[in-house]
Amino acid sequence: MATNVLIVDYSWSGTTAKMAALLQRVTGGTAVDLTVTAGTFPSDMFATADTASQQLASGQLPALTNALPDLRSFDTVLVGGPVWGGTVATPVRRFLAQLPGFSGTVAPFYTDAGTPGNYEADFASLVPTAKVAAGIGLTAGELPTAEAALTTWWTHLA
Ligand SMILES: Cc1cc2nc3c(=O)[nH]c(=O)nc-3n(C[C@H](O)[C@H](O)[C@H](O)COP(=O)(O)O)c2cc1C
Numbered sequence: 001m002a003t004n005v006l007i008v009d010y011s012w013s014g015t016t017a018k019m020a021a022l023l024q025r026v027t028g029g030t031a032v033d034l035t036v037t038a039g040t041f042p043s044d045m046f047a048t049a050d051t052a053s054q055q056l057a058s059g060q061l062p063a064l065t066n067a068l069p070d071l072r073s074f075d076t077v078l079v080g081g082p083v084w085g086g087t088v089a090t091p092v093r094r095f096l097a098q099l100p101g102f103s104g105t106v107a108p109f110y111t112d113a114g115t116p117g118n119y120e121a122d123f124a125s126l127v128p129t130a131k132v133a134a135g136i137g138l139t140a141g142e143l144p145t146a147e148a149a150l151t152t153w154w155t156h157l158a
Pocket residue numbers: 010011012013014015016017045046048049050052081082083084085086087111112113114115116117139140
């Protein structure tokens with residue numbers, strides 16, 4: 001069983017944050033909700049998709065405004081985010097860009113509306129140095145009854 005787990009998530013509209021809160025309860029870990037500068041994303045979903053596409057095309061990932069704990073004090077980092085355009089949301093990519101040098105286990109958790117696309121494969125390709133474990137994805141509708149599934153996932157991972 002991993003002793004020290006950090007749970008980070010970016011959530012544009014609150015669903016992944018709920019999943020992160022459940023995982024915090026299941027794992028007993030330290031949880032951090034990632035935030036970006038106010039105004040980085042519009043309030044409209046389609047406009048946000050356009051902004052994210054531009055960020056991906058330019059490589060200019062949004063800055064995170066959180067103070068993050070020292071990753072070296074954790075064995076495992078669970079990284080959560082929404083599926084955007086079948087792939088990893090840009091604030092999550094920004095967090096993953098800070099991971100080089102982390103040698104523990106990283107696992108993705110994510111929420112989507114039913115079409116996760118290439119999320120897990122893309123996530124793994126963005127984490128070159130750490131061991132990447134199989135992730136777990138849920139829809140908002142699955143969340144209220146997901147604690148058992150999250151516990152099983154964590155038990156196999158830890
Ligand atoms: C910009 C954007 C792109 C999205 N792209 C997808 C997608 O490709 N597939 C999918 O199933 N859901 C997609 N969604 C829906 C979200 O993944 C889903 O609502 C998720 O649970 C939202 O999590 P959040 O509340 O933590 O932001 C998208 C939502 C947004 C805002």
